[in-house]
Amino acid sequence: MPISIIQEYAATLSGLTGTDFQAEVCARLQSVILGFQTIPAKPHGDAGLDGFSHNGKHGYCCYGLEYDSSKTNKDRERAIVDKFRGDLRRLFELSSNGSKLVCIESPEMATILPDGQRLEHIELVVNWFESHRVLNPIGTAVASYKTKSKCRYVHPSAVVVVVGPKDLANRYAVDEITIVRARQRAFIQRVQQVAEVLTINDPRDFETKMAALQEIRPDQLRAIQSLGEQFRANWRMALAFEQELHDTLPNMHRALEEGRRRILTQVSQLMLASNEPWTKLMQAGTIAEEILRPDFGKLYGSLVQDVSSGEIARLIGECPVGWEKARVADG
Amino acid sequence: MASNPLQLLAELLQSGRANPAISLKRLASSSFYDLQYRMFVIAATFEIHSKQFGLQQRRIGAARLKLLQFVACRPWLMPIVRNWSEAEHDPQTLLHSSQRLRRGFIADSMHDDVVDLLVARNILVRLGTGTHLASGANVDLLAKLHLAGVEQELFSAERRILQELLDVRVTSNMLEGW
Numbered sequence: 001m002p003i004s005i006i007q008e009y010a011a012t013l014s015g016l017t018g019t020d021f022q023a024e025v026c027a028r029l030q031s032v033i034l035g036f037q038t039i040p041a042k043p044h045g046d047a048g049l050d051g052f053s054h055n056g057k058h059g060y061c062c063y064g065l066e067y068d069s070s071k072t073n074k075d076r077e078r079a080i081v082d083k084f085r086g087d088l089r090r091l092f093e094l095s096s097n098g099s100k101l102v103c104i105e106s107p108e109m110a111t112i113l114p115d116g117q118r119l120e121h122i123e124l125v126v127n128w129f130e131s132h133r134v135l136n137p138i139g140t141a142v143a144s145y146k147t148k149s150k151c152r153y154v155h156p157s158a159v160v161v162v163v164g165p166k167d168l169a170n171r172y173a174v175d176e177i178t179i180v181r182a183r184q185r186a187f188i189q190r191v192q193q194v195a196e197v198l199t200i201n202d203p204r205d206f207e208t209k210m211a212a213l214q215e216i217r218p219d220q221l222r223a224i225q226s227l228g229e230q231f232r233a234n235w236r237m238a239l240a241f242e243q244e245l246h247d248t249l250p251n252m253h254r255a256l257e258e259g260r261r262r263i264l265t266q267v268s269q270l271m272l273a274s275n276e277p278w279t280k281l282m283q284a285g286t287i288a289e290e291i292l293r294p295d296f297g298k299l300y301g302s303l304v305q306d307v308s309s310g311e312i313a314r315l316i317g318e319c320p321v322g323w324e325k326a327r328v329a330d331g
Numbered sequence: 332m333a334s335n336p337l338q339l340l341a342e343l344l345q346s347g348r349a350n351p352a353i354s355l356k357r358l359a360s361s362s363f364y365d366l367q368y369r370m371f372v373i374a375a376t377f378e379i380h381s382k383q384f385g386l387q388q389r390r391i392g393a394a395r396l397k398l399l400q401f402v403a404c405r406p407w408l409m410p411i412v413r414n415w416s417e418a419e420h421d422p423q424t425l426l427h428s429s430q431r432l433r434r435g436f437i438a439d440s441m442h443d444d445v446v447d448l449l450v451a452r453n454i455l456v457r458l459g460t461g462t463h464l465a466s467g468a469n470v471d472l473l474a475k476l477h478l479a480g481v482e483q484e485l486f487s488a489e490r491r492i493l494q495e496l497l498d499v500r501v502t503s504n505m506l507e508g509w
Contacts, residue, residue, distance in 0.1 A: 011430050213340075216347035223339065230336040246363070247405060248435045257361055271353055278345040282338050312337060322352035323344055 009174045012182040013165035014127050020189045021064025021127045024182055025168065026051050029060065032172040039112055047108040048090030049119075056117035059154075061087040063126045073131055081137045084124045088142060088160070091119065092149035101148040109153045118155040129164025138162065184299055187244060191303060195240035200232065206317035216325050231313040238310025241303060255295040263288045263311055264320055271321070281321070284312045363404060369445045371480055372489055374473035376400045377455075379493045381466070390458060390465035393446070394506035399496055401436035403489040408432060409496075416499050433505075449473075 016024055026038045029051060036053040051060040063083045065076060089095065095104045113119070124138065142160045200206075210228045214221055245253040267284045271277040288308035296304050315321045344351075362368045376399045377391060384390035402408050411432050446464065449455045453467040466473075480486050 008430060015430075213343060213347075213349075216349050217343050220343060224343065227336055227339055227343075231340075234336070247408065248431045248438075250363075250435060250439045250441065253361075254364060254441070257364060261360070268353055271351060276345070277351045277353070278341045278349070281341040281344070282335070285335070285337050309336070316340075320354050322354065323349040324352050325347075325349060 005174050005179055006169045009179055009182055010165045010169035012179075012186050013168060015186050016127060016182070016189060017064040017066045019064070020185050022050055022062040024185050025060070025062045025125050027181060028168065028172075028178065029053070031178070047106050047112055048087035049109075049112060052113065052119070054121075056113040057120045059091065059119040059122045061091075061122065061124050063087075063124070065126065065128045067128075076128055077131050077133050080126055080128070080134045081141075084126075084134075084138055084162075085141045087124070088122070088138075088145055091122070091154050092145040093152060094145055094149055101144070103148070103150060106153070113153055118151070118153055118158075120155045120158050122154070122158060122160045123163050124160065125163045125168060127165055129162060129167070134162060180299075187248070188300060188303055191237070191240045191244050194243065195233070195237040198236045198240050198243075200235060200239070200317070203232070203317060205322075206231070206235075209316060209322055212324060216323070231316065234306060234310040235313035235317055236310070237303075237306045238314050241300075241307045241310070252295070256292075259291050259295060260311060262291050264315060266291070267312070267315065268320060284315075284321075285309050288312055364441065366445065366448075368486075369400075369441060370449070370473075371476050371486060372400045372403050373442075373445060373449065374476040375480060375486070375490055375493055376403060377464075377466075377473050378477040379490075379497065384465055388465045389470075390463050392506065393457075393462055393464050395501055396446075396464060397439060397442055398436045398501065398506060399493065400442060401439050402432075402496065403492045406488050406492045409492055412496070412499055412501075415505060416501065 013021070013024065026036075030036045030038065033053045035055065036051055038051045039047075039049055041050075048061060049059050050062045052058060053060075061084060063080060065079055065083075071079075089101075090106060091109070093104055093106045093109070094101045096102075126134075138160065142158075146154075146156050146158075206228075210224060213224050213227075217224065242253065242256060245256055263284075266287050267281075270280045270283065270287070274280045285308055288311045289305060292308055292311070293304050296307070300307075312321075373396065376396055377389070380395070380399055381389040381391040398412075402412050415432065446455065450457060450464075450467070452469055452472075454469045454472050455464045456467040457463070458465050480490065
């Protein structure tokens with residue numbers, strides 16, 4: 001059973017969560033629907049709508065449910081229903097006051113849809129659609145909202161449908177660009193998630209250096225502590241990036257290895273050749289970025305800066321760059 | 332105080348008149364690009380997973396070898412392979428468990444290079460259209476490599492994973508690309 005590109009895209013979509021899912025859905029719809037308009041959530045809010053098309057007749061709301069192994073399907077169903085009911089209430093200009101629905105005004109909707117236009121078709125796009133049990137509560141809520149709302153922005157006969165990853169993947173042709181974009185997004189999200197929970201195997205050298213720094217500058221304990229945390233976070237990011245490349249893109253992992261070797265050589269040379277090596281340390285981050293960007297910038301641009309800082313943190317943590325307190329005789 | 336952590340560190344060290352201690356010792360390079368290491372993993376995989384072929388030869392599917400050695404080098408992927416194998420009849424789980432691993436092992440071009448070398452040295456031979464690899468005239472080298480690893484208790488994690496993989500059903504579906 002070879003897996004089709006459509007199935008891979010559906011699987012990648014369902015693996016994306018939060019704003020990454022929303023960004024991918026919007027990018028996908030923008031590439032296949034002429035006139036698809038995304039709605040920036042900042043600074044005024046998106047009024048519950050993530051995009052619209054057909055000159056304001058079709059609206060799209062996204063929900064990238066955060067996966068949590070402790071959550072049951074029932075929890076997921078509830079989360080999806082709650083999220084979309086919330087979005088729909090905002091579109092219908094309603095607020096729930098206990099069990100009652102109260103009409104409110106949504107000033108932002110007037111600044112989103114073209115004048116006089118009302119949504120006639122609303123798609124609720126979600127990354128987990130493995131249960132039909134979300135349909136009844138959402139459908140029932142829509143019927144109720146229609147009766148209570150003044151329907152200034154949603155037509156009373158509007159149709160609301162739930163769309164899952166498989167539906168979205170099947171609906172339009174999936175090409176290489178779509179797949180690469182989705183993989184890239186999933187890769188970045190995964191690196192960020194792994195970096196948050198990753199444990200550095202043996203940070204003793206690093207801790208020793210931080211302790212030495214505290215001895216050198218006892219007046220800056222708090223700054224040094226925060227510096228240490230920053231370096232650890234960057235280091236974890238570099239390790240997560242390496243691990244993900246290693247498991248999924250071995251050839252790019254090799255390019256990273258080569259890049260690391262060059263970073264070490266250049267940073268060491270620069271510092272050893274200088275009478276004031278610490279002033280050169282400031283350039284280390286830039287050197288790392290300049291070395292890594294040609295290989296990784298196009299695919300993982302948003303990660304390169306963090307990974308570059310992480311590589312320098314790694315040089316400090318894993319031994320090549322270190323320091324010691326000046327002896328009295330040193331002046 | 333500087334907002335860039337490297338700048339802050341540099342300022343603290345500079346003003347504290349710290350002595351630099353720069354070690355030219357290179358960071359330990361990854362063994363994944365070490366030819367001997369990769370040859371050992373292939374040797375262990377071949378010794379443990381190949382099957383009798385004809386009277387005097389042993390053989391293994393080329394894609395199977397590629398997947399097994401990929402996992403042997405990455406013991407943390409073992410649970411994913413198990414899930415993948417067990418989820419063969421559940422398309423949804425199958426996709427989630429296999430997607431990244433499948434892409435990873437197929438892209439392992441260093442393995443292809445090492446196999447090319449082993450074929451050139453007549454340690455392995457390609458059968459038919461290259462779907463299988465069989466023992467060549469110099470296959471003893473692989474057996475010796477594996478034996479040396481066992482005797483000197485080297486690469487025990489890799490060997491343990493390869494033993495565990497004997498209990499995992501690797502189907503043809505798992506060996507296909509996208």
